[in-house]
Amino acid sequence: IRFIIPICGAANPNELKSSFSGKVNSLLFNSGDYVDENTTVLTLEIMKMIIEINTTVSGKIYYQISENQLIEKNDLLFKIESDTDSQQFIKSLLNLDYLDIYQENLNQLDKDVKPINQNNMSKLDRKRFLAKNAGTTYIYDMIENFDYLIKKEMILTDNEELEFISRPIGENNLSMVAFDIILKNQVRFVLIANDITFNVGSFSWKDDLLYYNASKYARINNLPRIYISANSGAKLELNNKIKSLFKIKWKNNDINQGFDFLYLEKSDYKLNKSDVKCKKIIVDDLTYYKIKGIKSNGVKNLNGSALIASETARCFEEIFTLTYVTGRSIGIGAYLTKLGIRTIQKNGSPILLTGAQALNKVLGKKLYIDNNEIGGTNVMNINSTSHITVDSDIEGIHKIEKWLSYSQTSKYNFKEIDYIPTDSNYDINKMIETFFDDNSIFELFNSWGKSILSGKARLGGIPVTYLVCNNQTSNYNIPVDPGDITSKQLTKYSAGNILTPDASQKVAQIIKESRIEKLPLIFLVNLRGFSGGTGDMLNQILTHGSNIVRELSIYDKPVYIYVMPHSQLRGGAMVVISKMINSEHIKIYADPTSNINILEPSALQEIKFKKKDVIKKMQENNIDITNTNYIKKYDDIALEFCRLHDNNYSFKDDIDGVIDWEKFREKIIDSLKIISN
Numbered sequence: 001i002r003f004i005i006p007i008c009g010a011a012n013p014n015e016l017k018s019s020f021s022g023k024v025n026s027l028l029f030n031s032g033d034y035v036d037e038n039t040t041v042l043t044l045e046i047m048k049m050i051i052e053i054n055t056t057v058s059g060k061i062y063y064q065i066s067e068n069q070l071i072e073k074n075d076l077l078f079k080i081e082s083d084t085d086s087q088q089f090i091k092s093l094l095n096l097d098y099l100d101i102y103q104e105n106l107n108q109l110d111k112d113v114k115p116i117n118q119n120n121m122s123k124l125d126r127k128r129f130l131a132k133n134a135g136t137t138y139i140y141d142m143i144e145n146f147d148y149l150i151k152k153e154m155i156l157t158d159n160e161e162l163e164f165i166s167r168p169i170g171e172n173n174l175s176m177v178a179f180d181i182i183l184k185n186q187v188r189f190v191l192i193a194n195d196i197t198f199n200v201g202s203f204s205w206k207d208d209l210l211y212y213n214a215s216k217y218a219r220i221n222n223l224p225r226i227y228i229s230a231n232s233g234a235k236l237e238l239n240n241k242i243k244s245l246f247k248i249k250w251k252n253n254d255i256n257q258g259f260d261f262l263y264l265e266k267s268d269y270k271l272n273k274s275d276v277k278c279k280k281i282i283v284d285d286l287t288y289y290k291i292k293g294i295k296s297n298g299v300k301n302l303n304g305s306a307l308i309a310s311e312t313a314r315c316f317e318e319i320f321t322l323t324y325v326t327g328r329s330i331g332i333g334a335y336l337t338k339l340g341i342r343t344i345q346k347n348g349s350p351i352l353l354t355g356a357q358a359l360n361k362v363l364g365k366k367l368y369i370d371n372n373e374i375g376g377t378n379v380m381n382i383n384s385t386s387h388i389t390v391d392s393d394i395e396g397i398h399k400i401e402k403w404l405s406y407s408q409t410s411k412y413n414f415k416e417i418d419y420i421p422t423d424s425n426y427d428i429n430k431m432i433e434t435f436f437d438d439n440s441i442f443e444l445f446n447s448w449g450k451s452i453l454s455g456k457a458r459l460g461g462i463p464v465t466y467l468v469c470n471n472q473t474s475n476y477n478i479p480v481d482p483g484d485i486t487s488k489q490l491t492k493y494s495a496g497n498i499l500t501p502d503a504s505q506k507v508a509q510i511i512k513e514s515r516i517e518k519l520p521l522i523f524l525v526n527l528r529g530f531s532g533g534t535g536d537m538l539n540q541i542l543t544h545g546s547n548i549v550r551e552l553s554i555y556d557k558p559v560y561i562y563v564m565p566h567s568q569l570r571g572g573a574m575v576v577i578s579k580m581i582n583s584e585h586i587k588i589y590a591d592p593t594s595n596i597n598i599l600e601p602s603a604l605q606e607i608k609f610k611k612k613d614v615i616k617k618m619q620e621n622n623i624d625i626t627n628t629n630y631i632k633k634y635d636d637i638a639l640e641f642c643r644l645h646d647n648n649y650s651f652k653d654d655i656d657g658v659i660d661w662e663k664f665r666e667k668i669i670d671s672l673k674i675i676s677n
Helices: 097-106 118-133 139-143 205-220 266-271 298-318 332-339 356-363 393-407 428-435 501-517 534-538 541-553 571-577 601-608 611-620 628-643 648-654 661-676
Strands: 002-007 014-017 022-027 039-046 049-055 059-063 076-082 148-156 162-165 176-183 188-194 225-229 247-250 259-264 276-283 286-294 321-325 343-346 388-390 442-444 452-459 462-469 474-478 490-494 521-525 559-563 568-570 586-590 595-597
Touching: 039 076, 118 139, 139 176, 139 188, 148 205, 162 205, 176 205, 188 205, 205 225, 205 298, 225 332, 259 266, 259 276, 266 286, 298 321, 298 332, 298 501, 321 332, 321 393, 343 393, 388 393, 393 442, 393 452, 393 462, 428 452, 428 462, 428 521, 452 501, 452 661, 462 501, 462 661, 501 541, 521 571, 534 541, 541 571, 559 661, 568 571, 586 661, 595 648, 601 628, 611 628
Parallel strands: 002 049, 188 225, 225 321, 321 343, 343 388, 462 521, 521 559, 559 586, 568 595
Antiparallel strands: 014 076, 022 039, 039 049, 059 076, 148 162, 148 176, 176 188, 247 259, 259 286, 276 286, 442 452, 452 462, 474 490
16 A cells, blocks of 8 residues: 655755654655655655655755664654745644554454444434434444544644544534545545534535645545535625624614614724724714624635635546535535536435525525425436435445445456347347456446446456447436426437437546546447437537547547447447547457448448449449339349448458457456556
């Protein structure tokens, strides 16, 4: 296991002391060398784990230890004469005392249920009740469903830095919590979560700072970042101090005439000048400090929302990000969900920008009954947002762990291809099951873009992303929008083997996610082309098709495209996945029974072997061109001639190989093994 520990510099010279006992593995520079920002300067060995020490400060480094030296806690490792004076050591990124118990815990894999402090029972019961009423599980209880080995909570210090802490559950003073977790399978990740029982899970500036720092911690250390979203959006705030102090000046001192203005007493104004703006006025010989403005954190909280939105977008581009929505996710919570892209949504847990009650008020009618009509799973699992839906928080946690497991290689077990199709009407699910390792398939987006199947699987123990063309007609239901009087429920159908707008968008998105996950991509193909009607053009078929090219052009892991038995690859569909898009990484193979060309033979005949060509060929062979029976026979001959341009003899020199279906699995496994070695 390898951990990367970044550091930041302080005043000259910077000093770094070890937070644990271990052994110096290697020094990567000579004392006196100048090191750039974000550079690994030494490695330590602790309990058979290699820890890389990085710096984000540039300057001259002076080691205080030597290679192979045994070190104790608090031993000085090095000094840096920095060329900046403004940065400070982020101690939270160095304090790894909890690793001292790592090896011990490896030998105690049967985790007992964590005891709860009996003195906190009434308080915890209230929190559990509040969480249940919000449609979720109390966050500290939910975390216990992870099959973890080590769990360390991170908090925000007074200096707005991260710090590890051990404290009883329920003692958090923010609606955001964060953890560094190592599972029993040794997958390590950062967990950030809302506590919906604290300020209804709303995002204050301090909550945003904890989210931001924990997210940055994950990104700097190249750790997966999981976000459990259960919130009420940005925190709405009033100045409670002024709220308790303000007085009311009634018109003519008569409540029935309404209020004239709000004011403070002179003494209260003097004590709270930093929170309120007042104007001194005199009415009927009495002095009032009329309130003209009150400071609040509303805009500050919105700026915090923007801060964490930007950080989440950056995280998605650099590390594995995944959001689990439970209870509800509103406003900035919904944006964070979409910016993190990969999403698991619990049924009954809507993702919203604006709630039903607020929309009804804007529309002036009670049109929406509840929030699930707006952002429930029936909406989010057909609009590219929710990859997976679950029925419970326990199932949600298990899906998170399963998804994370595809960062690891497992044991290879040989298997035969036991399903070989005999015609084009094959069972696509059996094709997937026979090709990938047993019990390794993890389907994503099973309700969206259903002419393409997608997910994670293993091939010879190696985790991969898969895309597979569905040869069956599929459909999905578009729910009624109560806010649109012209809306009605629709059922949309998609033909098999066609790239529709939603399927094309799905392909591009899955490729992008897989690129960031650094996984090989397997695409089992049977495509007649793109849909291209008016509705398809309005639904941006060109945009999504172009995005497939864009994503494949920058893919830096192996991509294996295979035209399945009795299948085809035609026209624009061939263009957007051609090996020429990224010849270094894309390989394309085909089964001997497959067909690849611009058009199908019948369409090719209509354009390139027209009736006049048929007549000409009949004349060349001295055949009576007025005989309709002969004309029909020559039409068949023309079709056969076009069909002869459509077999593997025609295209074999333009792809990477013609391989039987039953041999393709082992071919790719061997290739992946060579690349990984």
